[in-house]
Amino acid sequence: MLISDNLSDNELYSLLKQDNEEAFDRLYNRYWKKMLFKAVLKLQSEADAEEVVQDAFIDLWKSRHTTTIKNTFHTYLAAIIRYKIMAKIADRKKVIHQGVEDIYQLQVVDNSTQQWLSFTDLQAEIEASVAALPEKCQLVFRMSRESGLSDKQIADSLGLSQKTIEAHISKALKVLRTSIGQFLGAFLSFLLVLLFIS
Template sequence: MEQLFQKYYFNLCLFAKKYVNDSDLAEEVVSDVFFNVWQNRKTLSINSSLQSYLFVATKNQSLNLVKKAQASFVNEEMSDLHLKLSHYNSDDSLEYTELRNRIDLIIDELPPQRRIIFKLNRIDGLKYKEIADQLGISVSTVQKQMLEAIKYVSQYESQFISSILLFCFLDIYVTIC
């Protein structure tokens, strides 16, 4: 394992940095990939070359990290928006509450298992492997369920973006006045 690490580590870090735009995060991604390979070495089935496998795993790990960071950013933005909206009058606050309720209703329309997987990933921030372990299902099932959930939820994205932009405009307007 040490030889593999020495042989591929540097190039994998450069590759990961293209996705995460940070050397320290890239090193963390590559370390996670090697840790996962080591941890799953007895059950791991590699159908391509080891080099290809490591690069694909690094890409996937990098993209997962980026997605998680984006989800975290959106949650922080929603929290900031919620704080800012608390200063508006009751009509504005009511509109925000209605928007939040619409989002919750859309998520609640997902089939039960898909809804649980979506919330564990997007709200609780769990990785696919952690969700699979917790629910006793395969990682590929988690991936498929998340793909379907994201497709479904993204149908409504344009409605929410326009509402969120309205709230941001209100915030700027109130700040100026």
């Protein structure tokens, strides 16, 4: 089946949902360069950017039977790429965090330095907790807290109900409070949650 060049993104996505590989190729060719450019700017690594874009399109193909796009294909794809970029950055921070333990073996005399180490460790704990959230829950939370989108904007972008978005954010906050509560005392945890994620 030959596909017309004049088909819109959403028309191509409808064909993709019917397992049409040519429609997938058309969407890929329309967007991979734009998405790669965006990912390179954020990650400052062409290899990481290529991996992010490839993973995004693989996810797009795998979820073709279960995902319905209510807005534009471009908006949906951009949201996937954003999530993948943030996940890649989180993975980098995890690697850095593994080396932080070596720092604690040093004798810290300056109290301000000790406070800085604790602050850094706490940030790493928060990021690790966010990165451990289920994929959709993490995407919703990051779009809310890091991109500053409203529940309605996120719902429209992902084709979900506003109540579903609220449930994801509520779940994420609960996980974070529990995680940070174990890391610090309950009262200090509450203050830091307000400071960093409210």
